[in-house]
Amino acid sequence: MPRAVRPGRPVARCRTRSDTPRVWDSPTHVRAFGGGRYRVVAPSLLPRTWICFDESRREECLVSHVSLSALGSWRPVEEQSREAEALRRFRARGLFEFGEAIEQEAGGDCAFVLVRRGEPGRAVQDRTRAGWRPTEDQLRAVAVQLLEVLDLVARRGGVWTHPLDAQSVRLTDDGTAKLPGAMTGGTEEESAAAAARQMLGLGLLLRSLSEQAGLGAGSPARAMPPDLRWLLDACLQGAEKERPTPAEALERMRLLQNAGFSAQAPALVPRPLGLAPVQQPAACEVRTVGPRLEIVVPPERDVHAFAFGVAWTAFTAFWTVSAWQGGGVLFALFSLPFWTAGVSLLAKTLRRPFVW
Template sequence: MNPGDIIGTYVLDRRLGKGVTASTWLAHLAQDTPSAAAGNERSENGAAENQPERISATHPESPPNNAPTSPPVVLKIFDLAETSSWKPLDQFKREAEILRTLNHPRIPKYIESFDLAQGGHFEFVLVMQYIEGETIESHVSSGKKFTEAHIEQMLAELADILAYIGSLRPPIVHRDINPRNLILQPDGHVALVDFSGVQDAIRSALYPGATLVGTAGYIPVEQVSGRATHRSDLYGAAATAVFMLTGRNPAELPMRNLKIDLSGLLYLSPGLAYVLGNWLDPDQDRRFLSAAKAAAILRGEEPVPTAALASSPSNARSSENTRNIESLQSSRRALISHILSEPDTGRESVDYPAELPSDSRLEIQPLDPGLYIKLPRGKRAGSSSGFAFFPIVWLGFVFFWTTMTLRMRAPMFFPLFSIPFWIAGVAMLKSFLKPSITDTELFITPDGLLKKSSSFISNSAQQYAISDVGTAKVQRSSVQLNNRYLKELAIEAGTGTLTFGLGLSDRELYYLEKRINEELEKLKKLPRE
């Protein structure tokens, strides 16, 4: 097809895009061009025998012909010869049927659809309203920037669209919210286009995994596994806002706990931070914020929930700086990091046990002067199969992500992006299994502190002069089990910290803290030779 070709009653002006099986063209009614009459005369004289034959129309009404000039339209043309299966045709016809039922100012209006037989090819044509503007992707790629207020406005308008299609029965799932499918109009508003991947929520729930539709970086976990829901579109909307904020595909940004980490890149208003923090959650059950309420929050019509503001570190700042806070998720992480970096709370109220539990496997022997402590290999608190379950799930998800990106033929940086997660998963699994295969010994003598670890895999030792050894404290570790952080003993040694006893019970750890600190105090009072 070329500009000037006639498709049905339309003349092609220029091609807007080309997919695998369909192309999109800007067109106008053939009756609106001066050459149309001449074309009709040539047809009567037999000079236009190759004009396509219009077979059927799924819309009984034809576009108005009485106006000298009609608005331009968009023709989406599907060529059956370009596909090897019926599934793309099914998606194409589903898009036409869905657009017929939609009525929203930010969604292109359906005009008509029909079939053509042309040059031995069968083509299916969808005619819809042309929305003037450029895509968000092309706007950002050209080097232009958005203000945060404009991003809030556009995200609120997108939320209005999602609230509308989500209110239909059954709800409609777009499945491909990304910067290429959002048109920035000359007046600054946005419109959502390309409903080729659309599916109703009932179909998605009953027939999961049939077709993977979406753009890498803008689809959540449940959509990768074929179970897209209305909340999957919320994730795509938030990821698109991240692209507008950073100019980068969200998959290129750092992640923490499987969630896009914006803490080191952005300072956001409370409303935008709250919406993004909720909608970017990898667990769809935690994306509880409705599109309608998100739009109200972004427009300032509803306040940001108090819980979100309370968890923000900017709570104590002046009102002028309140808008410059990090995202809600970043604040939560900062709070957790603060807790982990502090010694165990409530230490003054700790009652140190007088002796070890009777079933403890710790071996403690006085050296006169000094102390010997041995933690034998074997099952310990927290080293059960449940403890190692998290790294196994982690590695399983990373494997799933890597294989799916390869199957989707995504750019190579997407599977390469998973390498740090592979490393982290293997490190976690190794640290979780290590207590079951390692004997750990502590020697505290006038000469210093020696920690030895031995297993059938490797042996290691760490030694510090007694003058370089500080106090021992029980602290929270970075390892979580059953929604509770495990504890370990941390001994100040040199410029760092020597840890011991991950997964021991509280009574064992506090007993060790008391004994080690008492012994260190005695050793430091001994006269030096």
């Protein structure tokens, strides 16, 4: 008979992997869970996960199962237990609700089953292959809902176990994006690094969906909205430190959306801390010298470099004069490279021309 599972509880009566037949790792053997209450309807793209029908509640749900005979370690069992605890404690629009955890025995094997409540929906990959093309509002809703889940995990200082990709993210018929998985504990550095990796996954997912929607394909009428364009560019930054946190991304998207700018207008709202644009030098000089066009860009914030160049050149001059007066001609000539470095530094701080 099925029993509720307490995470971490050892099962001494289950046999080892070597002498136990595999009875839970194929759809032909996974007939029903919980004494016939859960009936398998269709497989899922997630590993060891099935879409089942709850006979008592008359609704579909998402069921994951792991069996000792098909495992090389207890890690999948522990991950599923952590997901059950996470679903018990947290509530978010992009998360499934906790149904129950079941231990099922059959044919000498033990299976651990986790039931997630809520409409299972379909994986994003399945919907796009079936011809689904998201609108701008649907694309924005998917991004915001997934950011809310990542922000919830980041505020708890945890790490999300499942990757954020087209196979994991599921979409329901009402447009809700759900991310199955579990939250594990971690240090502040591990949590920040995991959030940055998930933001990259979100950027890749949005880029794929935007291509399906035909956004940013060169037509002004189908140009990507400024909030989605910013989110896509920010998530696809190469360095993890350059990607925004989920909270920063949510705030930035709200500012851009509320500003109401058109797709062609620049974003004039203030950026979150750490995302401010780099100031460009002003008062550039453009002049024509014969057949050349010479653009001189004045120095910007080079006061310290100029002071260092003056000090360097003064010390080099004192050294050269002292060596020359002391009869050390070779030492005086040895200072020529230092003269070149000092003069070059001063010249760069005074003028930096670009010639075409």
